[in-house]
Amino acid sequence: MAMGKNKTGIMAAITAAAEAPKDSGSERAHKSLPKGTIGSVRAGLGGIQEIDTSLVLAWGPKDRLDIELTAVNSGEPHGSIQELSASIAESGQQVPVLLRPSKERDGYFEVIYGQRRILACRHLGKPVRALIRTLGDTDALMAKGLENAGRAELSYYERVRFAQAILEQGYSRAEACQALAISKNTLSQLERINRLVPSAVGEAIGAAPDAGRPKWMTLATAFEKAQLTEKHVLDVLSKSTDLDSDVRLDFALQEIGKRGKQERSTEARSPVPGVHIKSGKSGLSVTVKRAGANKKFANWLDQNLDRLIQDSFERFQSENREG
Template sequence: MGASLMARNIFNQPPKDETERAAPSPAPPKAAKLPGSVGGLRDSLREITANSIRDIDPDQIDMDGLRDRLVLEDSSIDELAESIRKHGQQVPIMVRPSAQPDRYRIVYGRRRLAAIRKTGGTVKAIVRTLDDDASLIAQGQENNLRLDPSFIEKSLFIKEMQEAGYKPGVIQDALGLTRQGVSNHRVVIEQLPDGLVQLIGPAHGIGRRQWGDLAALSAKVDLVDIAKETLAALPDDTPSSDKFQAVYSASSRKKARGDKKPTTRDLTTIIKDKDGNSLATLTVADKAIAIKVTKKDNPEFSQWLEERVEATLLQLFDQWRNERGTGS
Protein backbone atom coordinates (compact mmCIF):
# COMPACT_ATOMS: atom_id res chain seq x y z
CA MET A 1 0.00 0.00 0.00
CA GLY A 2 1.50 3.35 -1.00
CA ALA A 3 2.32 6.04 1.55
CA SER A 4 -0.18 8.44 -0.01
CA LEU A 5 -3.04 5.94 0.49
CA MET A 6 -2.03 5.40 4.10
CA ALA A 7 -2.46 9.08 4.94
CA ARG A 8 -6.22 9.47 4.46
CA ASN A 9 -7.73 12.08 6.71
CA ILE A 10 -6.92 10.15 9.86
CA PHE A 11 -7.32 13.03 12.26
CA ASN A 12 -11.00 13.50 11.39
CA GLN A 13 -11.82 10.03 12.68
CA PRO A 14 -12.94 9.58 16.33
CA PRO A 15 -10.50 7.73 18.64
CA LYS A 16 -11.29 4.06 19.11
CA ASP A 17 -11.08 2.16 22.38
CA GLU A 18 -8.83 -0.88 22.76
CA THR A 19 -11.88 -3.19 22.86
CA GLU A 20 -13.73 -1.74 19.86
CA ARG A 21 -11.87 -2.82 16.78
CA ALA A 22 -8.51 -3.68 15.32
CA ALA A 23 -6.79 -1.21 13.03
CA PRO A 24 -6.06 -2.51 9.55
CA SER A 25 -2.45 -3.53 9.15
CA PRO A 26 -0.36 -2.91 6.05
CA ALA A 27 -0.82 -5.63 3.45
CA PRO A 28 2.22 -7.89 2.99
CA PRO A 29 4.19 -7.50 -0.24
CA LYS A 30 3.11 -9.90 -2.95
CA ALA A 31 5.71 -12.32 -4.22
CA ALA A 32 5.77 -13.75 -7.74
CA LYS A 33 3.95 -17.10 -7.89
CA LEU A 34 5.96 -20.22 -8.55
CA PRO A 35 4.57 -22.71 -11.08
CA GLY A 36 2.67 -25.80 -9.96
CA SER A 37 1.58 -27.00 -6.58
CA VAL A 38 4.92 -26.10 -4.99
CA GLY A 39 4.46 -22.45 -5.93
CA GLY A 40 0.89 -22.41 -4.63
CA LEU A 41 1.96 -23.96 -1.34
CA ARG A 42 4.82 -21.47 -0.99
CA ASP A 43 2.45 -18.54 -1.55
CA SER A 44 -0.02 -19.93 0.96
CA LEU A 45 2.66 -20.34 3.59
CA ARG A 46 3.88 -16.78 3.00
CA GLU A 47 0.38 -15.37 3.32
CA ILE A 48 -0.30 -17.32 6.54
CA THR A 49 3.03 -16.18 8.03
CA ALA A 50 2.49 -12.55 7.03
CA ASN A 51 -0.98 -12.34 8.52
CA SER A 52 -0.50 -14.45 11.63
CA ILE A 53 -0.56 -12.95 15.10
CA ARG A 54 2.16 -14.19 17.42
CA ASP A 55 2.36 -14.31 21.20
CA ILE A 56 5.62 -12.63 22.18
CA ASP A 57 7.22 -12.08 25.56
CA PRO A 58 7.19 -8.29 26.20
CA ASP A 59 10.81 -8.49 27.37
CA GLN A 60 11.77 -9.41 23.80
CA ILE A 61 10.43 -6.10 22.46
CA ASP A 62 12.55 -2.94 22.50
CA MET A 63 10.79 0.41 22.92
CA ASP A 64 12.99 2.22 20.42
CA GLY A 65 12.21 4.64 17.62
CA LEU A 66 10.62 8.08 17.83
CA ARG A 67 8.03 8.68 20.53
CA ASP A 68 4.80 10.38 19.53
CA ARG A 69 3.44 10.72 23.08
CA LEU A 70 4.70 12.92 25.89
CA VAL A 71 3.06 10.77 28.57
CA LEU A 72 3.17 6.99 28.44
CA GLU A 73 3.01 5.88 32.07
CA ASP A 74 -0.17 7.64 33.23
CA SER A 75 -3.65 6.82 34.49
CA SER A 76 -4.80 5.86 30.99
CA ILE A 77 -2.28 3.01 30.96
CA ASP A 78 -3.77 1.69 34.21
CA GLU A 79 -7.27 1.89 32.72
CA LEU A 80 -6.10 0.08 29.60
CA ALA A 81 -4.42 -2.61 31.71
CA GLU A 82 -7.66 -3.15 33.63
CA SER A 83 -9.59 -3.46 30.35
CA ILE A 84 -7.13 -6.07 29.09
CA ARG A 85 -7.43 -8.01 32.36
CA LYS A 86 -11.20 -8.18 31.91
CA HIS A 87 -11.52 -8.67 28.15
CA GLY A 88 -8.11 -9.76 26.95
CA GLN A 89 -5.99 -8.01 24.33
CA GLN A 90 -8.40 -7.42 21.46
CA VAL A 91 -6.05 -5.42 19.22
CA PRO A 92 -2.52 -6.65 18.42
CA ILE A 93 0.51 -4.41 18.41
CA MET A 94 2.95 -4.34 15.50
CA VAL A 95 6.66 -5.09 15.75
CA ARG A 96 9.48 -5.60 13.30
CA PRO A 97 12.47 -7.93 13.64
CA SER A 98 15.53 -6.55 15.38
CA ALA A 99 19.10 -7.07 14.26
CA GLN A 100 19.50 -9.24 17.35
CA PRO A 101 18.04 -12.77 17.21
CA ASP A 102 14.68 -13.35 18.91
CA ARG A 103 14.21 -9.65 19.56
CA TYR A 104 11.80 -7.13 18.05
CA ARG A 105 11.41 -3.37 17.69
CA ILE A 106 8.07 -1.72 18.41
CA VAL A 107 6.29 -0.15 15.43
CA TYR A 108 3.04 0.80 17.12
CA GLY A 109 1.09 -0.14 20.21
CA ARG A 110 3.37 1.37 22.87
CA ARG A 111 0.43 2.00 25.22
CA ARG A 112 -0.86 -1.56 24.83
CA LEU A 113 2.62 -2.97 25.41
CA ALA A 114 3.02 -0.84 28.57
CA ALA A 115 -0.38 -2.04 29.81
CA ILE A 116 0.42 -5.72 29.21
CA ARG A 117 3.71 -5.31 31.04
CA LYS A 118 1.54 -4.33 34.00
CA THR A 119 -0.85 -7.25 33.62
CA GLY A 120 1.81 -9.86 32.86
CA GLY A 121 1.82 -12.52 30.17
CA THR A 122 2.59 -12.40 26.48
CA VAL A 123 1.54 -9.74 24.02
CA LYS A 124 -0.26 -10.44 20.73
CA ALA A 125 1.79 -8.91 17.93
CA ILE A 126 1.87 -8.73 14.16
CA VAL A 127 5.43 -9.08 12.90
CA ARG A 128 6.30 -7.11 9.77
CA THR A 129 9.61 -6.53 8.02
CA LEU A 130 9.46 -2.77 7.42
CA ASP A 131 12.07 -0.16 6.61
CA ASP A 132 12.34 2.98 8.73
CA ASP A 133 10.02 5.08 6.53
CA ALA A 134 7.25 2.49 6.39
CA SER A 135 7.57 1.83 10.12
CA LEU A 136 7.27 5.54 10.92
CA ILE A 137 4.18 5.96 8.74
CA ALA A 138 2.51 2.91 10.29
CA GLN A 139 3.34 4.18 13.79
CA GLY A 140 1.99 7.67 13.17
CA GLN A 141 -1.24 6.58 11.53
CA GLU A 142 -2.19 3.74 13.88
CA ASN A 143 -1.40 5.70 17.04
CA ASN A 144 -3.36 8.69 15.78
CA LEU A 145 -6.38 6.45 15.33
CA ARG A 146 -6.10 5.15 18.89
CA LEU A 147 -5.76 8.49 20.74
CA ASP A 148 -5.44 11.73 18.83
CA PRO A 149 -2.15 13.38 19.83
CA SER A 150 -2.29 16.97 21.03
CA PHE A 151 -0.95 19.85 18.95
CA ILE A 152 2.28 20.04 20.90
CA GLU A 153 2.83 16.26 20.78
CA LYS A 154 2.55 16.40 16.99
CA SER A 155 4.96 19.35 16.98
CA LEU A 156 7.55 17.46 19.00
CA PHE A 157 7.10 14.37 16.82
CA ILE A 158 7.69 16.50 13.71
CA LYS A 159 10.82 18.02 15.26
CA GLU A 160 12.20 14.59 16.13
CA MET A 161 11.45 13.24 12.65
CA GLN A 162 13.20 16.20 11.02
CA GLU A 163 16.24 15.87 13.29
CA ALA A 164 16.35 12.14 12.47
CA GLY A 165 16.55 13.01 8.77
CA TYR A 166 13.15 11.83 7.54
CA LYS A 167 12.01 13.37 4.25
CA PRO A 168 9.14 15.91 4.25
CA GLY A 169 6.82 13.53 2.38
CA VAL A 170 7.29 10.79 4.95
CA ILE A 171 6.59 13.22 7.81
CA GLN A 172 3.42 14.45 6.12
CA ASP A 173 2.20 10.88 5.53
CA ALA A 174 2.98 9.82 9.10
CA LEU A 175 0.73 12.50 10.58
CA GLY A 176 -1.71 13.04 7.73
CA LEU A 177 -0.71 16.72 7.44
CA THR A 178 -0.12 19.01 4.48
CA ARG A 179 3.19 20.78 4.01
CA GLN A 180 1.66 23.94 5.49
CA GLY A 181 0.32 21.95 8.44
CA VAL A 182 3.79 20.61 9.20
CA SER A 183 5.19 24.15 8.92
CA ASN A 184 2.59 25.51 11.36
CA HIS A 185 3.65 22.97 13.98
CA ARG A 186 7.36 23.51 13.36
CA VAL A 187 7.20 27.31 13.70
CA VAL A 188 5.72 27.04 17.19
CA ILE A 189 7.98 24.31 18.56
CA GLU A 190 11.11 26.11 17.35
CA GLN A 191 10.21 29.18 19.43
CA LEU A 192 9.68 27.28 22.68
CA PRO A 193 12.67 26.80 25.01
CA ASP A 194 13.98 23.30 25.62
CA GLY A 195 12.29 21.51 28.49
CA LEU A 196 9.16 23.66 28.66
CA VAL A 197 6.83 21.19 26.93
CA GLN A 198 8.04 18.34 29.13
CA LEU A 199 7.14 20.41 32.21
CA ILE A 200 3.63 21.23 30.97
CA GLY A 201 2.78 17.93 29.26
CA PRO A 202 0.61 17.15 26.22
CA ALA A 203 -2.09 19.74 27.07
CA HIS A 204 -4.92 18.19 25.06
CA GLY A 205 -7.31 20.88 23.87
CA ILE A 206 -4.61 23.57 23.70
CA GLY A 207 -4.16 24.47 20.05
CA ARG A 208 -1.71 26.25 17.80
CA ARG A 209 -2.86 29.79 18.60
CA GLN A 210 -2.50 29.33 22.36
CA TRP A 211 0.89 27.63 22.11
CA GLY A 212 1.94 30.34 19.67
CA ASP A 213 0.94 33.05 22.16
CA LEU A 214 3.02 31.36 24.85
CA ALA A 215 5.96 30.96 22.47
CA ALA A 216 5.84 34.69 21.69
CA LEU A 217 6.41 35.44 25.39
CA SER A 218 9.75 33.60 25.32
CA ALA A 219 11.45 36.73 23.97
CA LYS A 220 10.35 38.72 27.03
CA VAL A 221 10.46 36.32 30.00
CA ASP A 222 12.14 33.08 31.06
CA LEU A 223 9.34 30.60 30.42
CA VAL A 224 11.13 27.61 31.94
CA ASP A 225 11.82 29.34 35.27
CA ILE A 226 8.26 30.65 35.43
CA ALA A 227 6.89 27.19 34.63
CA LYS A 228 8.97 25.50 37.34
CA GLU A 229 7.87 28.05 39.95
CA THR A 230 4.22 27.98 38.89
CA LEU A 231 3.86 24.22 38.59
CA ALA A 232 5.57 23.61 41.93
CA ALA A 233 2.60 25.29 43.60
CA LEU A 234 0.01 23.12 41.82
CA PRO A 235 -1.25 19.69 42.95
CA ASP A 236 0.49 16.72 41.35
CA ASP A 237 -2.72 15.56 39.66
CA THR A 238 -3.35 18.90 37.91
CA PRO A 239 -4.43 18.21 34.29
CA SER A 240 -1.86 19.16 31.70
CA SER A 241 -4.17 21.68 30.02
CA ASP A 242 -4.63 23.45 33.37
CA LYS A 243 -0.87 23.51 33.80
CA PHE A 244 -0.59 25.27 30.46
CA GLN A 245 -3.13 27.91 31.47
CA ALA A 246 -1.35 28.52 34.78
CA VAL A 247 2.03 28.93 33.09
CA TYR A 248 0.60 31.18 30.40
CA SER A 249 -1.13 33.42 32.95
CA ALA A 250 1.99 33.70 35.11
CA SER A 251 4.15 34.47 32.07
CA SER A 252 1.73 37.14 30.84
CA ARG A 253 1.73 38.83 34.25
CA LYS A 254 5.53 38.76 34.37
CA LYS A 255 5.75 40.32 30.93
CA ALA A 256 3.22 43.04 31.87
CA ARG A 257 5.32 43.97 34.89
CA GLY A 258 8.42 44.08 32.75
CA ASP A 259 6.77 46.41 30.22
CA LYS A 260 6.17 49.05 32.89
CA LYS A 261 8.91 51.58 33.58
CA PRO A 262 10.79 50.62 36.71
CA THR A 263 9.98 52.74 39.75
CA THR A 264 12.85 55.07 40.60
CA ARG A 265 13.80 54.94 44.23
CA ASP A 266 14.15 58.26 46.04
CA LEU A 267 17.70 59.51 45.55
CA THR A 268 18.90 61.97 48.18
CA THR A 269 22.05 64.06 47.79
CA ILE A 270 23.55 66.47 50.30
CA ILE A 271 24.76 69.67 48.65
CA LYS A 272 27.78 71.25 50.32
CA ASP A 273 29.53 74.60 49.88
CA LYS A 274 33.20 74.89 48.97
CA ASP A 275 34.18 74.64 52.63
CA GLY A 276 32.35 71.30 52.97
CA ASN A 277 29.44 72.63 54.99
CA SER A 278 25.95 71.27 54.32
CA LEU A 279 23.93 73.73 52.30
CA ALA A 280 20.84 71.86 51.19
CA THR A 281 19.35 68.43 50.52
CA LEU A 282 18.37 67.43 46.97
CA THR A 283 15.80 64.61 46.72
CA VAL A 284 14.95 63.08 43.31
CA ALA A 285 11.84 60.86 43.44
CA ASP A 286 9.73 59.15 40.78
CA LYS A 287 7.34 62.10 40.47
CA ALA A 288 9.12 65.12 41.97
CA ILE A 289 12.39 66.90 42.67
CA ALA A 290 12.76 68.65 46.01
CA ILE A 291 15.43 71.03 47.31
CA LYS A 292 15.39 71.47 51.06
CA VAL A 293 17.34 74.21 52.84
CA THR A 294 17.29 73.96 56.63
CA LYS A 295 16.78 77.39 58.21
CA LYS A 296 18.48 76.26 61.40
CA ASP A 297 21.76 75.49 59.61
CA ASN A 298 21.67 78.43 57.15
CA PRO A 299 19.29 81.10 58.50
CA GLU A 300 20.60 84.04 56.46
CA PHE A 301 20.80 82.11 53.17
CA SER A 302 17.37 80.63 53.82
CA GLN A 303 15.92 84.13 54.23
CA TRP A 304 17.65 85.36 51.07
CA LEU A 305 16.48 82.37 49.06
CA GLU A 306 12.92 82.67 50.30
CA GLU A 307 12.76 86.22 48.94
CA ARG A 308 14.17 85.22 45.57
CA VAL A 309 13.13 81.58 45.04
CA GLU A 310 10.22 82.32 42.71
CA ALA A 311 12.22 84.69 40.49
CA THR A 312 15.18 82.33 40.52
CA LEU A 313 13.04 79.34 39.53
CA LEU A 314 11.41 81.31 36.68
CA GLN A 315 14.86 82.39 35.51
CA LEU A 316 16.05 78.80 35.46
CA PHE A 317 12.91 77.75 33.57
CA ASP A 318 13.44 80.46 30.93
CA GLN A 319 17.07 79.41 30.59
CA TRP A 320 16.01 75.76 30.04
CA ARG A 321 13.40 76.78 27.46
CA ASN A 322 15.89 78.95 25.55
CA GLU A 323 18.51 76.22 25.55
CA ARG A 324 15.98 73.67 24.31
CA GLY A 325 14.84 76.06 21.56
CA THR A 326 18.37 76.53 20.26
CA GLY A 327 19.02 72.80 20.36
CA SER A 328 22.01 73.21 22.66
Protein backbone atom coordinates in the same frame (compact mmCIF):
# COMPACT_ATOMS: atom_id res chain seq x y z
CA MET B 1 4.61 9.33 -3.44
CA ALA B 2 1.01 10.49 -2.99
CA MET B 3 -0.42 10.16 0.48
CA GLY B 4 -3.39 8.04 -0.67
CA LYS B 5 -1.22 5.60 -2.58
CA ASN B 6 1.28 5.36 0.27
CA LYS B 7 -1.46 4.80 2.85
CA THR B 8 -3.00 2.02 0.76
CA GLY B 9 0.32 0.25 0.45
CA ILE B 10 1.20 0.52 4.13
CA MET B 11 -2.22 -0.55 5.37
CA ALA B 12 -2.15 -3.50 2.98
CA ALA B 13 1.16 -4.57 4.52
CA ILE B 14 -0.24 -4.22 8.01
CA THR B 15 -3.49 -6.12 7.39
CA ALA B 16 -2.06 -8.90 5.22
CA ALA B 17 -2.00 -11.22 8.24
CA ALA B 18 -5.23 -12.99 7.39
CA GLU B 19 -4.02 -13.97 3.93
CA ALA B 20 -0.45 -14.92 4.91
CA PRO B 21 0.33 -18.60 4.24
CA LYS B 22 1.23 -20.71 7.26
CA ASP B 23 4.26 -22.33 5.61
CA SER B 24 6.13 -19.14 4.71
CA GLY B 25 8.63 -19.47 7.53
CA SER B 26 11.55 -18.81 5.19
CA GLU B 27 10.61 -15.15 4.70
CA ARG B 28 13.51 -12.92 5.71
CA ALA B 29 13.07 -10.34 8.44
CA HIS B 30 15.64 -7.90 7.05
CA LYS B 31 18.53 -8.11 4.65
CA SER B 32 20.76 -7.93 7.72
CA LEU B 33 19.18 -11.10 9.13
CA PRO B 34 19.96 -14.50 7.60
CA LYS B 35 17.19 -16.88 6.60
CA GLY B 36 15.92 -19.07 9.41
CA THR B 37 16.37 -16.59 12.26
CA ILE B 38 13.67 -16.49 14.91
CA GLY B 39 12.55 -13.05 13.74
CA SER B 40 12.20 -14.24 10.15
CA VAL B 41 10.21 -17.29 11.14
CA ARG B 42 7.81 -15.37 13.37
CA ALA B 43 7.33 -12.71 10.69
CA GLY B 44 6.44 -15.40 8.16
CA LEU B 45 3.82 -17.11 10.29
CA GLY B 46 1.15 -14.50 9.65
CA GLY B 47 -1.88 -13.76 11.81
CA ILE B 48 -1.96 -12.25 15.27
CA GLN B 49 0.65 -13.72 17.60
CA GLU B 50 1.26 -13.52 21.33
CA ILE B 51 4.69 -12.04 22.10
CA ASP B 52 6.47 -11.87 25.44
CA THR B 53 6.70 -8.14 26.24
CA SER B 54 10.27 -8.55 27.51
CA LEU B 55 11.26 -9.27 23.89
CA VAL B 56 9.93 -5.92 22.62
CA LEU B 57 12.36 -3.05 22.05
CA ALA B 58 11.70 0.64 21.40
CA TRP B 59 12.12 1.93 17.85
CA GLY B 60 11.85 5.14 15.87
CA PRO B 61 11.01 8.77 16.66
CA LYS B 62 9.41 9.21 20.06
CA ASP B 63 5.76 10.17 19.73
CA ARG B 64 4.65 10.40 23.36
CA LEU B 65 5.69 12.61 26.26
CA ASP B 66 4.34 10.74 29.26
CA ILE B 67 5.42 7.16 28.52
CA GLU B 68 8.57 5.48 27.32
CA LEU B 69 9.15 1.87 26.38
CA THR B 70 12.27 0.55 28.10
CA ALA B 71 13.53 -2.93 28.90
CA VAL B 72 12.33 -2.51 32.49
CA ASN B 73 9.77 0.00 33.72
CA SER B 74 10.07 0.17 37.51
CA GLY B 75 7.47 1.41 39.95
CA GLU B 76 3.83 2.08 39.28
CA PRO B 77 2.96 2.74 35.61
CA HIS B 78 1.68 6.06 34.30
CA GLY B 79 -1.98 6.74 35.04
CA SER B 80 -3.11 6.19 31.45
CA ILE B 81 -1.30 2.82 31.42
CA GLN B 82 -3.07 1.80 34.62
CA GLU B 83 -6.44 2.64 33.05
CA LEU B 84 -5.58 0.69 29.90
CA SER B 85 -4.36 -2.24 32.01
CA ALA B 86 -7.70 -2.35 33.79
CA SER B 87 -9.53 -2.29 30.46
CA ILE B 88 -7.40 -5.12 29.02
CA ALA B 89 -7.79 -7.16 32.21
CA GLU B 90 -11.57 -6.84 31.94
CA SER B 91 -12.16 -7.06 28.18
CA GLY B 92 -8.90 -8.32 26.70
CA GLN B 93 -6.61 -6.58 24.21
CA GLN B 94 -8.92 -5.66 21.35
CA VAL B 95 -6.39 -4.08 18.95
CA PRO B 96 -3.04 -5.75 18.18
CA VAL B 97 0.22 -3.84 18.14
CA LEU B 98 2.57 -3.78 15.15
CA LEU B 99 6.12 -5.13 15.54
CA ARG B 100 9.00 -5.92 13.24
CA PRO B 101 11.97 -8.27 13.81
CA SER B 102 14.94 -6.51 15.39
CA LYS B 103 17.86 -5.87 13.07
CA GLU B 104 20.31 -6.12 15.94
CA ARG B 105 19.03 -8.88 18.26
CA ASP B 106 17.67 -12.13 16.93
CA GLY B 107 14.50 -13.20 18.70
CA TYR B 108 13.61 -9.63 19.67
CA PHE B 109 11.13 -7.25 18.05
CA GLU B 110 10.91 -3.48 17.58
CA VAL B 111 7.63 -1.73 18.26
CA ILE B 112 6.28 0.31 15.35
CA TYR B 113 3.13 1.29 17.21
CA GLY B 114 1.28 0.23 20.35
CA GLN B 115 3.65 1.25 23.19
CA ARG B 116 0.80 1.84 25.64
CA ARG B 117 -0.72 -1.57 24.96
CA ILE B 118 2.68 -3.24 25.38
CA LEU B 119 3.29 -1.48 28.71
CA ALA B 120 -0.22 -2.36 29.89
CA CYS B 121 0.30 -6.04 29.06
CA ARG B 122 3.73 -5.93 30.74
CA HIS B 123 2.08 -4.50 33.85
CA LEU B 124 -0.45 -7.35 33.80
CA GLY B 125 2.30 -9.93 33.24
CA LYS B 126 0.75 -11.25 30.05
CA PRO B 127 1.94 -11.43 26.42
CA VAL B 128 0.90 -8.75 23.95
CA ARG B 129 -1.13 -9.62 20.86
CA ALA B 130 0.82 -8.43 17.83
CA LEU B 131 1.18 -8.44 14.07
CA ILE B 132 4.78 -8.93 12.95
CA ARG B 133 5.78 -7.39 9.64
CA THR B 134 9.07 -6.90 7.80
CA LEU B 135 8.77 -3.15 7.16
CA GLY B 136 11.75 -0.93 6.35
CA ASP B 137 12.35 2.30 8.28
CA THR B 138 10.36 4.58 5.97
CA ASP B 139 7.33 2.27 5.70
CA ALA B 140 7.46 1.68 9.46
CA LEU B 141 7.42 5.43 10.07
CA MET B 142 4.40 5.83 7.76
CA ALA B 143 2.58 3.02 9.57
CA LYS B 144 3.33 4.61 12.94
CA GLY B 145 1.99 7.97 11.78
CA LEU B 146 -1.10 6.52 10.14
CA GLU B 147 -2.03 4.55 13.25
CA ASN B 148 -1.68 7.64 15.44
CA ALA B 149 -3.74 9.72 13.00
CA GLY B 150 -6.41 7.04 12.66
CA ARG B 151 -6.83 6.57 16.40
CA ALA B 152 -6.40 10.32 17.16
CA GLU B 153 -4.20 9.42 20.12
CA LEU B 154 -1.54 12.13 20.00
CA SER B 155 -2.14 15.53 21.54
CA TYR B 156 -1.19 18.63 19.57
CA TYR B 157 2.05 19.11 21.48
CA GLU B 158 2.97 15.44 21.09
CA ARG B 159 2.57 15.98 17.34
CA VAL B 160 4.98 18.93 17.68
CA ARG B 161 7.56 16.73 19.35
CA PHE B 162 6.91 13.75 17.07
CA ALA B 163 7.47 15.91 13.98
CA GLN B 164 10.75 17.18 15.40
CA ALA B 165 11.87 13.67 16.34
CA ILE B 166 11.17 12.48 12.78
CA LEU B 167 13.27 15.28 11.29
CA GLU B 168 16.09 14.79 13.80
CA GLN B 169 16.36 11.14 12.79
CA GLY B 170 17.14 12.18 9.23
CA TYR B 171 13.78 11.81 7.53
CA SER B 172 12.79 14.45 5.00
CA ARG B 173 10.11 17.09 5.51
CA ALA B 174 7.99 15.29 2.91
CA GLU B 175 8.23 12.05 4.90
CA ALA B 176 7.34 13.90 8.10
CA CYS B 177 4.26 15.35 6.39
CA GLN B 178 3.24 11.88 5.19
CA ALA B 179 3.75 10.27 8.57
CA LEU B 180 1.60 12.92 10.30
CA ALA B 181 -0.83 13.36 7.38
CA ILE B 182 -0.29 17.13 7.43
CA SER B 183 0.58 19.90 4.98
CA LYS B 184 3.94 21.67 4.70
CA ASN B 185 2.37 24.77 6.27
CA THR B 186 1.16 22.77 9.27
CA LEU B 187 4.61 21.21 9.65
CA SER B 188 6.10 24.72 9.70
CA GLN B 189 3.72 25.66 12.52
CA LEU B 190 4.74 22.58 14.51
CA GLU B 191 8.42 23.43 13.96
CA ARG B 192 7.87 27.02 15.11
CA ILE B 193 6.31 25.91 18.39
CA ASN B 194 9.09 23.39 18.95
CA ARG B 195 11.72 26.08 18.27
CA LEU B 196 10.22 28.74 20.54
CA VAL B 197 8.90 26.72 23.48
CA PRO B 198 11.90 25.40 25.47
CA SER B 199 11.95 21.60 25.58
CA ALA B 200 12.21 21.63 29.37
CA VAL B 201 9.04 23.73 29.58
CA GLY B 202 7.15 21.46 27.18
CA GLU B 203 8.17 18.37 29.14
CA ALA B 204 7.24 20.02 32.44
CA ILE B 205 3.79 20.83 31.05
CA GLY B 206 3.20 17.45 29.43
CA ALA B 207 0.94 16.25 26.63
CA ALA B 208 -2.00 18.57 27.47
CA PRO B 209 -4.46 16.41 25.48
CA ASP B 210 -7.28 18.98 25.53
CA ALA B 211 -5.14 21.87 24.25
CA GLY B 212 -4.91 22.61 20.55
CA ARG B 213 -2.80 24.88 18.36
CA PRO B 214 -4.05 28.28 19.70
CA LYS B 215 -2.80 27.77 23.26
CA TRP B 216 0.58 26.40 22.22
CA MET B 217 0.99 29.16 19.64
CA THR B 218 0.20 31.76 22.30
CA LEU B 219 2.85 30.25 24.57
CA ALA B 220 5.38 30.17 21.73
CA THR B 221 4.72 33.82 20.86
CA ALA B 222 5.15 34.82 24.52
CA PHE B 223 8.62 33.25 24.57
CA GLU B 224 9.45 34.87 21.23
CA LYS B 225 8.52 38.32 22.56
CA ALA B 226 10.38 37.71 25.84
CA GLN B 227 7.12 37.98 27.77
CA LEU B 228 8.14 34.76 29.53
CA THR B 229 11.46 33.19 30.48
CA GLU B 230 12.23 29.50 30.75
CA LYS B 231 13.39 29.81 34.36
CA HIS B 232 10.30 31.70 35.47
CA VAL B 233 7.88 29.24 33.87
CA LEU B 234 9.75 26.22 35.22
CA ASP B 235 9.61 27.76 38.73
CA VAL B 236 5.84 28.15 38.38
CA LEU B 237 5.37 24.63 37.01
CA SER B 238 7.50 23.10 39.78
CA LYS B 239 4.71 24.02 42.19
CA SER B 240 1.99 22.28 40.15
CA THR B 241 3.43 18.83 39.43
CA ASP B 242 0.41 17.14 41.03
CA LEU B 243 -1.99 18.77 38.53
CA ASP B 244 -2.84 17.42 35.10
CA SER B 245 -0.97 18.72 32.06
CA ASP B 246 -3.81 20.86 30.68
CA VAL B 247 -3.97 22.78 33.98
CA ARG B 248 -0.19 23.20 33.97
CA LEU B 249 -0.37 24.70 30.47
CA ASP B 250 -3.04 27.15 31.64
CA PHE B 251 -0.83 28.12 34.59
CA ALA B 252 2.02 28.89 32.20
CA LEU B 253 -0.26 31.01 30.00
CA GLN B 254 -1.52 32.95 33.01
CA GLU B 255 2.02 34.15 33.68
CA ILE B 256 1.91 36.17 30.44
CA GLY B 257 -0.73 38.48 31.90
CA LYS B 258 1.11 38.76 35.20
CA ARG B 259 4.32 39.74 33.44
CA GLY B 260 2.40 42.42 31.52
CA LYS B 261 1.00 43.91 34.73
CA GLN B 262 4.49 44.07 36.22
CA GLU B 263 5.78 45.89 33.16
CA ARG B 264 2.90 48.39 33.25
CA SER B 265 3.67 49.13 36.90
CA THR B 266 7.19 50.25 36.02
CA GLU B 267 7.91 53.73 37.38
CA ALA B 268 8.63 56.39 34.71
CA ARG B 269 9.99 59.89 35.24
CA SER B 270 11.53 62.76 33.24
CA PRO B 271 14.07 64.82 35.27
CA VAL B 272 14.80 67.15 32.29
CA PRO B 273 13.00 67.66 28.96
CA GLY B 274 13.70 64.90 26.46
CA VAL B 275 15.11 62.48 29.05
CA HIS B 276 12.96 59.60 30.28
CA ILE B 277 13.89 57.14 33.02
CA LYS B 278 12.05 53.85 33.60
CA SER B 279 12.66 51.95 36.81
CA GLY B 280 11.29 48.48 37.40
CA LYS B 281 12.08 45.29 39.29
CA SER B 282 14.09 43.83 36.42
CA GLY B 283 16.10 46.87 35.37
CA LEU B 284 16.67 50.59 34.88
CA SER B 285 16.59 52.28 31.47
CA VAL B 286 17.32 55.83 30.30
CA THR B 287 16.12 57.20 26.97
CA VAL B 288 17.34 60.53 25.54
CA LYS B 289 15.66 61.89 22.41
CA ARG B 290 17.90 63.25 19.65
CA ALA B 291 15.50 65.88 18.34
CA GLY B 292 15.10 69.68 18.35
CA ALA B 293 16.73 71.61 21.15
CA ASN B 294 17.60 68.35 22.89
CA LYS B 295 19.85 67.09 20.08
CA LYS B 296 23.01 68.86 21.29
CA PHE B 297 22.56 67.57 24.84
CA ALA B 298 21.98 64.04 23.54
CA ASN B 299 25.20 64.21 21.50
CA TRP B 300 27.17 65.58 24.45
CA LEU B 301 25.78 62.88 26.73
CA ASP B 302 26.69 60.23 24.18
CA GLN B 303 30.32 61.37 24.26
CA ASN B 304 30.54 61.68 28.05
CA LEU B 305 28.21 58.95 29.32
CA ASP B 306 30.95 56.41 30.08
CA ARG B 307 32.84 58.92 32.23
CA LEU B 308 29.65 60.04 34.00
CA ILE B 309 28.75 56.46 34.86
CA GLN B 310 32.29 55.76 36.10
CA ASP B 311 32.23 58.92 38.28
CA SER B 312 28.80 57.91 39.62
CA PHE B 313 30.00 54.40 40.39
CA GLU B 314 33.06 55.74 42.26
CA ARG B 315 30.82 58.08 44.24
CA PHE B 316 28.51 55.15 45.05
CA GLN B 317 31.45 53.08 46.31
CA SER B 318 32.75 55.98 48.41
CA GLU B 319 29.35 56.65 50.02
CA ASN B 320 28.86 52.94 50.56
CA ARG B 321 32.16 52.64 52.40
CA GLU B 322 31.40 55.65 54.55
CA GLY B 323 28.01 54.26 55.41
